[in-house]
Amino acid sequence: MVALPDRLDTSPERLWLATFAVLTTALVGGSLLFRDLVYDRFLWQYFWGPVAADGNGVACAVNGDSGVEYIASTTSCAASEAAGEIVAYPGYTLVSEIGYIVVLLFALIGVYLLLERLDIGDSRALFYALVPFMLFGGALRTVEDAGIAALNAGVEPLIPFPWSAFIISPFIYVTVFGVTLGAIGLGVALESQGYVERYEYPTGVIGTVLLGGSVLYLAYLGATTTYATINWPVITAVLGGAAVATAVTWWLIVRFKPSINDGTGLMGLVIIWGHAIDGTANVVGLDWMPALGAGRNLVPKHPVNAAVVDITSSILPPSVLAVTGDTWPFLLIKLAAATFVVWIFEDELFEESPRYTILLLVAVLAVGLGPGTRDMLRATFGI
Template identity: 50%
Template sequence: MDELLDRYGPERIWAATVAILVAGITAAALLFPQRVYVDLIWQYYWGPVVADAHGWSCITWAGGEQVHCQNAPADAGPTASPGYTFVSYAGYIPTLLLLLIGISFLLDRLELERYRAGFYGLFPFMLFGGALRVVEDTNVAAYRETGELALGLPWVGVLISPLIYFTVFFIALLALVTSVWLDRNNYVSGYEYPLFGIGTGLLAITLAYLGYRAATEPYATFHPALLATILVGATVTTVITWLAINQFAPDINSGTRFMGVIVIWAHAIDGVANVAGLDWATVFGLPANLVPKHPINEAIVTYTGVVLPESVTSVTGTAWPFLLVKLVAAVVVVTLFNDEIFEESPQFAYLLMIAVVAVGLGPGTRDMLRATFGV
């Protein structure tokens, strides 16, 4: 193995591995379409995406017609549902690991040194990812209202989890490479400025699209008071949490510094958006409260309703523990990222920081904008 690494280098071996896997899976799907494509790729990977795009809980292959399970004959073939399975995880996790290895090689090639600047430059992309997911939620609302997808398949598939993560990643990667090129050629004074600008521009375009749908279509609406409440609530919660940290345990933020504020705010957005959307959306003019889109949210809401009496939940709602969970998790993360981690492995530490913020801000932005646009 060492001889192989010395002879070809880790980057070439990684590229060859990816190429062999892609070629092998493609060849197997062409040679054995039923066994490989229908029974494996479609059932566990593409079928759930198609079901999610239509807002269906179940979809069946039906000879390639891909129809709702209720409308399919008994011998329609395999079925699929939105979400993940052990089989899909078995494919996505190795893919993610290969992707992370490739990112590491790319960062080495780019020879980035100012990782903290890159963290701030990538911040709008985390908002953009959540907003882009709401475009697909609007697509589902359009299908329910009109029977037609505003954005058709397969293109809308890249806006659905987990494919949307790859979509946003490659867009951010292209923006990063472009920004570094501008910096190295002295067009800008730092790569973080065009990177932040590109992300902000993409976010603005996405929000403009959602606003256009809300202004012109009956299946989407606009509730600015709800948006303002979530932003203010998350910001106030973050300030209180950060002041408490500085007062009682200032060493917690010695490593992350201001990045810690962003971590807490990102998860506060997710928490407050869930509380507002799941329990109080009707107060802001929506016809009904939203329903949880993630298993953790759903479990917390369910167990809160079981543990607390109705006389309490009718006043407090059932989603508020999710906000506490998100805040505690964010503070724990800030605590773990001390000075030593950033000094020993800065590249790895900043990648993890970006992932931590994205995990909170991506779903949080989606939940906030789902409630804001009533989809």
């Protein structure tokens, strides 16, 4: 008699697809059978509701018996929540961020299997080729922020809701992933036809063109509209501060513990820089906008950022906060976390599984550089 495991097709690709099908079926089936619990109080409240509220430029969205209502008043939102109604606010929650991390890890496994099937992705060149796409993701998200600023100014946005949902988290990750995958596919096709020596070259060029187009569009809005501007001191402060923070961190590594970067090499420098952009953009955007003549400070979009602000404010006296601000610990946390990640990626990981190691490093950079680029551009263009 043949053992059961021998009779099963345990192909990793089939197993991944089967898992995807089971999870999708469970969510769809649960939404139909237990709508209030699965859809209304989970999928809608933590994932689609925040996107809908963000896309309509309101304070919150309320899912009631009569349908979804978009509310502009924060007081009314609080009252609806106190009354036990299902309320979704723009931005992230702890639940949604955990969900995004799980989806990201699952997607990374799928991408790894795809790259392995195509026999590509084991070169560090792919890491550098994908850096423009991470910047593009942050810039594209800022295009949606510009759309909300246009709505508030009574102007039709470039991409109206619900189409703008494709460039709002979490759907923007799918959008950028699809664009990136298409660029890699085109690069592979060009390489196979002998037009280029390596597929990474056209891939990086496509990402750079997309990034440039997005930033030029935002610059156009800043130069020609009343709801956007161009704050040169802001982008100078963010890029300059990130460069200094990266240089100091790198010097400390090289001077006192060079073994930290033995495995990643220059990729480690890029990772630290990407998270320095995120940390510096938060410090500038949340604390120093008035000092730079760029208007009022921005509001933190992530629970972690808000928690750092709350903790710092509760520890330091107002006299100190007036000088230092309350977001600078976030920059230190980002630099420390990035350095730790660089340290754990040793040579052995690249030798044993180069594809998955590079993909993990891409993900690590993306979770810092993507949001950091958005925060930097939001502050730069006043949206």
